[in-house]
Amino acid sequence: MSENDNLQDADGKKEVVSPETTPTQPIENDTSTVDNEVRKDQDSTLESVESKAESSDDVKDDTTEVAPETPAIKDKLVDEIEASNAEDAEDESNAERHEVEEKDYHAMSMAELTTEFGRLLGSHKIQTISKHVNEIKSEFNAKFSELLDEKKEEFIEDGGNEIDFYYTNDTKKQFNSYYKTYKQNINAYYKEREQNLKQNLDTRLAIIEEIKGLLSVEENMGTTYKTFKELQEKWRNAGPIPRDKYNNAWNTYHHHVERFYDFLHLNNDLRDMDFKHNYDQKIKIIERAEELAEDENTNRSFRELQVLHKLWKEELGPVSKEHREAIWERFSNATKLIHDKRQAYFADMDKAHEKNLERKEEIIAQIEAIAEDKANSHSGWQKKIKEIEALREAFFKAGKVPLKVNESTWAKFKAAVRTFNRSKNSFYKELKKDQYENLKKKKDLIQIAEDNKDSEDFATVTPLMKKIQNEWKKIGHVPRRDSDKIWKQFKTACNHYFDRMHAQRKAQDQHLYEAFDKKVKLLDDLKVMELTEDPKADIKTLQDKIAEWKAIGYVPQNKRYIDGKFYKAIDDKFDKLKMDKSKLEMIKFESKLENLADSDDTRLLDNEQNFIRKRISEIKSEINQLENNLQFFSNVKSDNPLVKDVHKNIANHKKELDTWKAKLSKVRGMYS
Incomplete structure (x- = not known):
């Protein structure tokens, strides 16, 4: 493809024929004035090329696919660029858009x-x-x-x-x-x-x-040339025009600009100077295009290439005939290299899209597998819902897929999610049905509770109220919007009944609560009591405390734990007495027996007797074992440390045996 520059005859002179007039006579002019104007024009054009090339990142990114090379590939690629520039010419905000x-x-x-x-x-x-x-x-x-x-x-x-x-x-x-x-x-x-x-x-x-x-x-030619340059400046600043008028307007404009240059009949020096200026600027454009061909950022290089083509077409005039084909061929080759790299970039992008497609198809398969595996519990479905949400998030983050399968992939994804949702909704629909049945059962229990909450027949109603409370616990979930409301109703009715029952029982057992308060005070006094150095006097004091405790009498059933605390405190005080341990043990045991005798449960005394008998049997067995062990020391002197230790253990066990036998005798005496 060759540049559409001005045509020249064989000797290099320009010939212009106006479609409206015959060729005019040369106009005498001041060539120095024209020379100065041309030089100014050269400087301003150079600045324009450099400035626009530097700002090319702001130019529109046209992502039109590049077809495989054909014989007319260069023409086609340039046509694409010109079409894109025509579109840009309609919108002066193009740079801002990007x-x-x-x-x-x-x-x-x-x-x-x-x-x-x-x-x-x-x-x-x-x-x-x-x-x-x-x-x-x-x-x-x-x-x-x-x-x-x-x-x-x-x-x-x-x-x-x-x-x-x-x-x-x-x-x-x-x-x-x-x-x-x-x-x-x-x-x-x-x-x-x-x-x-x-x-x-x-x-x-x-x-x-x-x-x-x-x-x-x-x-005067200088004045005419100055007017011409002013009109060129007005053209550059005239603003955007409709894209469908762009190429026709520019071609018409350039046609008449070329006619004006021919009309000037500039001498060869000025013409050559103008040609050289245009040649130098176009070489700069070519060199920049060749640099862009090495740039790895294909989108950025293509955007700037559009600017270079626009400058080549709109800002610069023709060059001498011998250079036209060569520089255009060089510029076209650089353009083709950029387009080839861009085509490769899109091929790599397609590969990335294919990988994204594979990932999305894997995600869809996972969703389908989860949808097929039916859960049978609320917790199971909640777990699946979280898994599906994670897969949906992964699907959206997996990136774009090839455009030709975008809609089908999206439809397949929606179908998989919809299948899961249908199964989930079916489960929860049945669950809701069960929940409404449970709601009816619980409302029936509420009715029973409210019907009996003011009853005075505590002996009959108390078991009933406890029964419906247990039934309430066994009934499953109800709809969430009703859960708190019905629980509050049921709890209020039950609390109303049991508060009345407890208040009445407390009034009937007031003397038991008074006894409990007295025992609390006595226990507190016992804990802070200091022992003397006289064991007999301390024993007498402790026994008096026990007698005082018994004299207070019974406490409420749910407060009887205080007896255990009291006798534990008594044992702690006995343990601090400085007296023979066996005698102390018997005193503590007698105190324990008196506590058991006061209990309404005779099984406690039986259990104690069985425990003592078992302990006596265990001690006798241990003594027999120790005496058998002595037979192994028949040839050993009696003062041997091991022999002495065995004899000491036997003596201790026999002493302990006597104590337990005395305890058994005391227990038997309690039955009579």
Whole structure:
């Protein structure tokens, strides 16, 4: 492909024929003035190329796929760039649009998508976020559709009519509010922009007419050239125009610019200077394009390549004929390298998408497996629900899949989740049925409790109230919304009855509670009592305490634990007496026997007698064993330490045996 530069004849001179007039006569002019203007133009063009190349990261990222190379590949690639630049020419906010951060909307929840939507509306110009809004809307609608299906199934399974179903939530309402604001603002923006585009197009067409008019102006060439440069500057600042008018307007403009250059009939030096300037700037563009071909960031390099093509076409004029094909071929080759790398980048992206697809299919299979394995308990289903939620989260975070299978993958995922939800809802529907039956049973118990809560027949009603309390515990769960309410009713009725019963019994047993208070005081006094150095006097004091305790009498049944505390405190005091341990043991035992004798339960005395007999038998067995052991020391002297130790143990055991025999005798005496 060759550049559409001005055509020259064989000797390098330009010839221009206006479609409206015959060739004009050369105009005498001040070439030094024109020379200065050309030099200024060269400087400004150089600055323009460098400035726009540096800011190219802000240019639109056109992600059009690049087809495999064909003989016309260079033409096709350039056409793509020109089409993209035509689109950019319609929107002067293009650079700003690409400052909006790209995010993975697929991995966001509905609440996160709504929050991000609100952030975009508040942080960016409305015309820069269209792509992001469309992606957010698509993801939000897909997720809300899934939720809507779940709610609809639950509604129908609970007995609702499909025609009556309606569901929304606060997140959906907020999202709709944001979208309404977006539509109002974007419509207002496009309406205003349409007017501006039309006005800018009219301005550019007028500039073209003025350039055409310069061909018939007969005045000083310096003045004409200056007017021409002013018109070029006005063209650059005229603003965006409709994309469908872009290429035609630019081609018409360049056609008449070329005619003006030919009309000038500049001498060869000035023309060559102009050609050299354009050549130098285009070489810079080519070198930058070749640098971009080495850049690993393919999106960034393609964005800047678009800027370079725009500068090549819109800012720079022709070069000498001998260089035209060569520099365009070099520029085209650099363009092709960038496109080839970009094509490879998209191929790698496709591979990544394929891996994401594999991961998502694995997740779907796991969801299907969980859906097939039916749980039979609330805890089992709760565990499965957590597993499904984790898999759903993993699915959304797995990344994008190839576009051709995106919808089918999403549909397969929704079907797997829907199957699980149906099984879950079926279980909980049956569970609700059981819960309502349980609710009826518990309400029946509440009725019994309330019917008897004021009864005076405590002997008959108390067993009944205890029975219904046990039945309540055995009945399963009820609907959550009723649970606290019915428990409060049942508890209130039962507490009312038992509080009345206890109050009456407490009134009847008032003397027992008074006895309990006296015993509490006596026990506290015993704990702080100090022993003297006279064991007999201390024994007498302790025995008096025991007699005083007995004289107080009975305490309430549920307070009789205090007797055990008292006799434990008595034993502690006896243990501190300085007297023979065997005698002390018998004194403590006699005190214990008196406590047992006072008990209404005769089995306690029987148990004590059986325990003593067992202990006597054990001690006799131990003495026999020790005496048998002495036979092994028949040849050992009696003063041997081991022999002496055995004899000592036998003596201790016999002394202990005497004590237990005395205890047995005391117990037997209690029966008479």
